[in-house]
Amino acid sequence: MATTLTPVLSAGWDAPRAWTLQAYEAAGGYRGLRRALGMQQADVVTMVKDSGLRGRGGAGFPTGMKWGFLPPDDGKPRYLVVNADESEPGTCKDIPLMMASPQHLIEGVAITSYAINCHHAFIYVRGEVVHVYRRLLKAVEEAYAKGYLGTNILGSGYDLEVTVHAGAGAYICGEETALLDSLEGLRGQPRLKPPFPAVAGLYARPTVVNNVESVASVPGIVVGGADWFKQMGTERSAGHGLFSLSGHVTRPGQYEAPLGITLRELLEMAGGVREGHQLKFWTPGGSSTPIFTAEHLDVPLDYESVGAAGSMLGTRALQIFDETVSVVRAVTRWIEFYKHESCGKCTPCREGTYWLAQVLRRLERGQGTSEDIDLLLDLCDNILGRAFCALGDGATSPVTSAIQYFRDEFEAGTHTPADVLFPPERSSLFSYTPRHGAALAGAH
Amino acid sequence: MSVEHAPEGLSGRTPGQQHATAYDEATRARLDADAAQVIARYPQERSALLPLLHLVQSVDGYVSPRGIAFCAATLGLTTAEVSAVATFYTQYKRHPNGDYTVGVCINTLCAVMGGDAIWEELSEHLGCDHDETTEDGSITLERIECNAACDYAPVMMVNWEFFDNQTPQSAREVVDRLRAGEAVAPTRGADRVVTFTEMSRVLAGFPDGRADEGVAAGGPTLEGLRVAKGHGWTAPAFPGDEGASARPAASGDVPPRVGDEQSSAQRPVTTSGDVSPEGQQTKQASDDAKES
Numbered sequence A: 001m002a003t004t005l006t007p008v009l010s011a012g013w014d015a016p017r018a019w020t021l022q023a024y025e026a027a028g029g030y031r032g033l034r035r036a037l038g039m040q041q042a043d044v045v046t047m048v049k050d051s052g053l054r055g056r057g058g059a060g061f062p063t064g065m066k067w068g069f070l071p072p073d074d075g076k077p078r079y080l081v082v083n084a085d086e087s088e089p090g091t092c093k094d095i096p097l098m099m100a101s102p103q104h105l106i107e108g109v110a111i112t113s114y115a116i117n118c119h120h121a122f123i124y125v126r127g128e129v130v131h132v133y134r135r136l137l138k139a140v141e142e143a144y145a146k147g148y149l150g151t152n153i154l155g156s157g158y159d160l161e162v163t164v165h166a167g168a169g170a171y172i173c174g175e176e177t178a179l180l181d182s183l184e185g186l187r188g189q190p191r192l193k194p195p196f197p198a199v200a201g202l203y204a205r206p207t208v209v210n211n212v213e214s215v216a217s218v219p220g221i222v223v224g225g226a227d228w229f230k231q232m233g234t235e236r237s238a239g240h241g242l243f244s245l246s247g248h249v250t251r252p253g254q255y256e257a258p259l260g261i262t263l264r265e266l267l268e269m270a271g272g273v274r275e276g277h278q279l280k281f282w283t284p285g286g287s288s289t290p291i292f293t294a295e296h297l298d299v300p301l302d303y304e305s306v307g308a309a310g311s312m313l314g315t316r317a318l319q320i321f322d323e324t325v326s327v328v329r330a331v332t333r334w335i336e337f338y339k340h341e342s343c344g345k346c347t348p349c350r351e352g353t354y355w356l357a358q359v360l361r362r363l364e365r366g367q368g369t370s371e372d373i374d375l376l377l378d379l380c381d382n383i384l385g386r387a388f389c390a391l392g393d394g395a396t397s398p399v400t401s402a403i404q405y406f407r408d409e410f411e412a413g414t415h416t417p418a419d420v421l422f423p424p425e426r427s428s429l430f431s432y433t434p435r436h437g438a439a440l441a442g443a444h
Numbered sequence B: 001m002s003v004e005h006a007p008e009g010l011s012g013r014t015p016g017q018q019h020a021t022a023y024d025e026a027t028r029a030r031l032d033a034d035a036a037q038v039i040a041r042y043p044q045e046r047s048a049l050l051p052l053l054h055l056v057q058s059v060d061g062y063v064s065p066r067g068i069a070f071c072a073a074t075l076g077l078t079t080a081e082v083s084a085v086a087t088f089y090t091q092y093k094r095h096p097n098g099d100y101t102v103g104v105c106i107n108t109l110c111a112v113m114g115g116d117a118i119w120e121e122l123s124e125h126l127g128c129d130h131d132e133t134t135e136d137g138s139i140t141l142e143r144i145e146c147n148a149a150c151d152y153a154p155v156m157m158v159n160w161e162f163f164d165n166q167t168p169q170s171a172r173e174v175v176d177r178l179r180a181g182e183a184v185a186p187t188r189g190a191d192r193v194v195t196f197t198e199m200s201r202v203l204a205g206f207p208d209g210r211a212d213e214g215v216a217a218g219g220p221t222l223e224g225l226r227v228a229k230g231h232g233w234t235a236p237a238f239p240g241d242e243g244a245s246a247r248p249a250a251s252g253d254v255p256p257r258v259g260d261e262q263s264s265a266q267r268p269v270t271t272s273g274d275v276s277p278e279g280q281q282t283k284q285a286s287d288d289a290k291e292s
Helices: A021-026 A031-037 A041-051 A063-068 A094-100 A102-116 A130-145 A176-183 A212-224 A226-230 A263-269 A303-308 A327-341 A347-364 A372-383 A390-412 B025-039 B045-060 B065-075 B079-086 B108-126 B168-179 B196-203 B219-231 B277-291
Strands: A079-084 A120-125 A161-166 A207-211 A240-247 A253-258 A279-283 A317-322 B100-105 B139-144 B156-158 B161-163
Touching: A021 A102, A021 A130, A031 A102, A031 A212, A041 A063, A041 A102, A041 A212, A041 A226, A063 A102, A063 A207, A079 A102, A079 A176, A079 A212, A094 A102, A094 A130, A094 A212, A094 B219, A102 A120, A102 A130, A102 A161, A102 A207, A102 A212, A120 A130, A120 A176, A130 A161, A130 B161, A130 B196, A161 B045, A176 A207, A207 A212, A212 A226, A212 A240, A240 A263, A240 B108, A253 A263, A253 B219, A263 A317, A279 A327, A279 A390, A317 B108, A327 A347, A327 A390, A327 B108, A347 A372, A347 A390, A372 A390, B025 B045, B025 B065, B045 B065, B045 B079, B045 B196, B065 B079, B100 B108, B100 B168, B108 B139, B108 B168, B139 B168, B156 B168, B161 B168
Parallel strands: A079 A120, A079 A207, A120 A161, A240 A317, B100 B139
Antiparallel strands: A240 A253, A279 A317, B100 B156, B156 B161
């Protein structure tokens, strides 16, 4: 049977004033919190473990297991920090979720905090989305007023304070330990692990760092139970997830589906690749996941299948590029991004992304040398596994995968500019006459 | 921007610019009061540094030398420590910003969909390159990275409000209207774009009362839901909700108010004994029995 969509988090997004507590309650919101507060804390953890929920921020680590890693309570503070720093290129699910339905997240925060016995939770949202920050502040305020946050929540005796914190523009702060440093008022640079945040996180106290969508998925699991959640998805990749289609697709957007759906199925729902064009390459989970091609249309989008096919499910950020797009241009631009966002802490990433960008830029100009492909692969080899955090590793993914599938385009970069082979105006959604090859400007 | 030039105490760290080195008393008192509120949100005061830097920008329009000194003095840090943080994050501006930061997404997907063309258009039209400000001080143009709205590509941000599905023409219109002093509405956001300093105050955690303005979601955000509804597709119903969709029926699930007709509670929960673990477990078990 063909896979169908399963709106859970997105189910109420079209309601009038969907972001308000009133709308959320009218749709059954906060049933999960009521139920959770009546359960033993350990039972909530067990329920989430049993559900098979895996981190929706990209890494896919089992959420309940992450909670379970906290050391036994010593009576001192332990923290929940929600990673709402959504910045991975192509990823655009948490921001619309928090814009349309912030209470989903707040209820999840309350339940998760109760489960791990945390009394002060933080939501770290990127600073570049001021209206989302407004909605979160308002949502927290409304939840306090209604007794879902604060002291003696719903008469349970359980207390929780929530602080919504705005970042200030740094992709690296999506890395959980960099996020913690940033939240402590430092430069957002990743920490050496171990110790993991579960042992020494925020203020060196046991801390759970979870993605927005993971936390927002918790209320449903508590209401419906682990088995309800497992009705969706595959055995090892359970549940619903937001799949974000963007690029050369007829109807881009958020499609909430069971894990394991395929791009072919999703494209069919989204009206296919833009009219008159064919799929050339795509990312299954953001720019840090190796690209796929048309031969991967039927790969089930779950953690195991995507991994087996040579990429990663990541954030289910499906960026679709048709045959008009130069893969060299696309990859060069991604690498410019990684170079710009590399925090500078470790040499392989700081220097490696810099040199990758240099080499790619000359290939894009059609001025590469015959050794450049090997040089790129050698650079990637010296970054992957040697960088301090996943940013460096992620930067190599588009390069190595693009060379794997489109080596001839990199070879063409030794003699012909990318914008001659693939005039950029054919890729854009509107017609225009390029002025002076801005694609080559590289302003960063 | 509102840099107050005190007659004494100017410094010229940036070529061609003079910076006031201190705040007047009233401003300083206001900043101190705001800072106290910010610090109170965190278990450790250094966590207040990022919001305090946003707060400084809400007064000075950039992270000014006096703002750095203020953060340092407030949090017991050195100015070098504060500068080290301020220069790490791209939203902190090192020279006076325009009233509006106009950011064109030039990350791969938006660039390919037309972001590069929008960038070319605005850069030429405004005579600005990346992180440069128009002579009238109204607009600072930036090349920005992915802003999590890829399904609305090509995307432009004005003071970090979403301007979705842009074209060179629409983007040019927006900046012209901003420069003419008109109120401009984002596609998803507040009713109008606020100024850089007003926005910075929000980012410092001081709401401006605009959270209820604007839409919940744009078209692409709702696309999957629209398809699902069109096909009658839903998530599995919660146990006990069978017959209804996974999204519980609107009215029936609102808990009755205590003492109301449908409420079994005669008084609000007041003591922890009302929700003792034992009592709750029993209640849960019976709830579960009802639902299964």
